[in-house]
Amino acid sequence: MGGQRTTTGAAGRAGDSEALEHLARIGLIAYGMVHVLVAWLALQLAWGGGGQSADQSGALATLAATPVGKPLLWVLAVGLVALALWQAAEVLRWRSGWSASGDQRSRALKKSGKALVKAVVYLALAWTAFRFATGGGQSSSGQQQQTTAGVLGWPGGRWLVAAAGLVLVGVGVHHVVKGLKKSFLKEIDLASAPPAAERTVTRLGQAGYPAKGVALALVGALLVYAALTFDPAKASGLDGALRTILDAPFGQLLLTLVALGIAAFGAFCFVRARYPERT
Structure with a gap:
């Protein structure tokens, strides 16, 4: 039990880390930027000016083609990794509720599951951003x-x-x-x-x-x-x-x-x- 409390406490401190929270905010802004770029590509597709694929890879390729694209992709990748770590810390923070009963256990499992899925999505997008930042991205x-x-x-x-x-x-x-x-x-x-x-x-x-x-x-x-x-x-x-x-x-x-x-x-x-x- 002591070990579990230590792990949970460490996870809580990680989740409440001010530096990680600031990086996670950058990650949310980066995540939003990807959606805005996808929306722009979708509008181009709708009105006959489509070039890049109207998806995340197309959005990152569009960003990579700009003069400041590569540095921005690195910032985006780091922010998304921080966002994934933030969600991973959430999984550990709710771990103490897994052994509870009733609504408390259900809530802990639901929160943990959602955080885990988000962490995987953010890591996958961060990896894609990293690939485009290093010139190895593809559709x-x-x-x-x-x-x-x-x-x-x-x-x-x-x-x-x-x-x-x-x-x-x-x-x-x-x-x-x-x-x-x-x-x-x-x-x-x-x-x-x-x-x-x-x-x-x-x-x-x-x-x-x-x-x-x-x-x-x-x-x-x-x-x-x-x-x-x-x-x-x-x-x-x-x-x-x-x-x-x-x-x-x-x-x-x-x-x-x-x-x-x-x-x-x-x-x-x-x-x-x-x-x-x-x-």
């Missing part, structure tokens, strides 16, 4: 197709790909519901925020979460389609999902709305960096 849609092709070749691989797609669909639906019900406000401590800032956070979250949710659900649906047709080319990632929206009836308008929503999510991350997470 994430191409990587996803290669990965999907490899998994489809495994025994039962088709079911694994389909399951991954269904999970993404579920995450997307969760994002949509989270935005519509404004439940994201439960995760942010706005006690010190003026009314105007609270309204801004609310409006950005209401627009951003559903738009991101729609995009994620479509990425998941394409993965399920790839599994059903045994065709990894169908697993075209976020870029493919946005192009699917463009090909739909009124696609240009729909893609514009989704792009503006993704930009709103990016702006939400900028504002989110100002306020602490509610425990």
Whole structure:
């Protein structure tokens, strides 16, 4: 028990570290920047000026091509690693509740699971930023197709790909519901925020979460389609999902709305960096 208290205490100190918190704020700003760039690429795709893939890799490639792109990518990668470490510290901080009972245990497991998933996402994005900073980046849609092709070749691989797609669909639906019900406000401590800032956070979250949710659900649906047709080319990632929206009836308008929503999510991350997470 003493060892567990020591570990939990160390995790709590790590999570409350002022230096790590400042770096995590930089990470949130970097995360928001990626979404704003993806939104810009999606708008270009909607209005006939698309060049880079409208996804995270395209956003980072766009940033890398600017005169100050490489230094910014390093800052982005470091910030995202700090954000991942912050979430990893959250997992350890809630570890003491795993052995509790009832609602306390359920809450601890839920918080730990969400923090772990976020840490993995931030680390993956940080690695992508690092690759582009060192000149080794490549299209994430191409990587996803290669990965999907490899998994489809495994025994039962088709079911694994389909399951991954269904999970993404579920995450997307969760994002949509989270935005519509404004439940994201439960995760942010706005006690010190003026009314105007609270309204801004609310409006950005209401627009951003559903738009991101729609995009994620479509990425998941394409993965399920790839599994059903045994065709990894169908697993075209976020870029493919946005192009699917463009090909739909009124696609240009729909893609514009989704792009503006993704930009709103990016702006939400900028504002989110100002306020602490509610425990």
